[in-house]
Amino acid sequence: MTLKALIFDVDGTLAETEEAHRNAFMRAFAQAGLNWNWPPKLYRKLLKVSGGRERILAFDPDASPELVAALHRRKTEIYTGMVASGRVMLRPGIERLIAEAREAGIRLAIASTTSRANVVALLGHRSEWFEVIACGEDAARKKPDPQVYHLVLNKMGLPGEDCLALEDSANGVRAARAAGIDVVVSESLYTAGDDFSGALAVFPDLAKVDLERLRHLHR
Structure with missing residues (x-):
């Protein structure tokens, strides 16, 4: 099989973002007058649920739609401000790998459950650099559902076997595999040691990949 496209997840894959997301959630909760606390151990469990709004509801199923929307909106504002200040950087190897792919004519896409504002x-x-950017607003069903990957494949006009997904989570692996796409994992702060069954390979990062x-892995 000839590799024609790389499809990247964002949070934890392109950049080590989750601690920034957690801190942004905590600040949004405090500003709303809520005594909600998401320490790292709890946040790791909440990350099993894809999508920020969905994560809030997993924590408090009784939260009203209005509260969830307001919290998520404020959290996004805080997070994007953190990114703009330079507090979130691309992970090791990412920029070099993307440059290699572009030079080789490999097409690039993003399949993420995070918001478009966060990606931008x-x-x-x-x-x-990316031909297709599919985000949380584009796919109502979050990973491990393969909807966002099917959307990317349809927009690129490619079958899954011509692509390789780069992910950091078990949900991401399951989503890509359900769309017929092979997956390589780079573990992140909150996913290290998880079960990545179905992945072609698991690396601590992509610095040496x-x-x-x-x-070679895709063949």
Whole structure:
């Protein structure tokens, strides 16, 4: 099989974002007068639920739709401000790997359950590197449902076997595999040690993983 496209997850894959997200949630809760506390151990459990709004509801199923929307909106404002201040950087190897793919004519896409505002804030002008950017607003069903991956494949006009997904979570692996896409995992702060059954390979990061290595894994 010839590798024609790389499809990236965002949070935890392109950048180590989850601690920034957690802190943004905590600040949003405090500003709303809520005594909600999401320490790292609890947040790791909540990350099993994809999507920020969905995570809030997993924590408090009785939260009203209006409260959930307001909290998520404020959290996004706080998070994008943190990104703009330079507090969130791309993970090791990401920019180099993307450059190699672009030079080789490999198409690039994003399949994420995070909001478009978060993706744009993180990537800035680098958004133009990606032919397709599918975000949480585009797919009502979150990972591990494969909807966001099917959306990317449809927009690119490619079958799953021509692509390789890069993920950091078990939900991401399950979503990509359900769409017929092979997956390589780079573990992140909150997913290290999880069960990544179905992935072609699991790395601590992509610092030493080049395009040729990915092509070899994809064969």
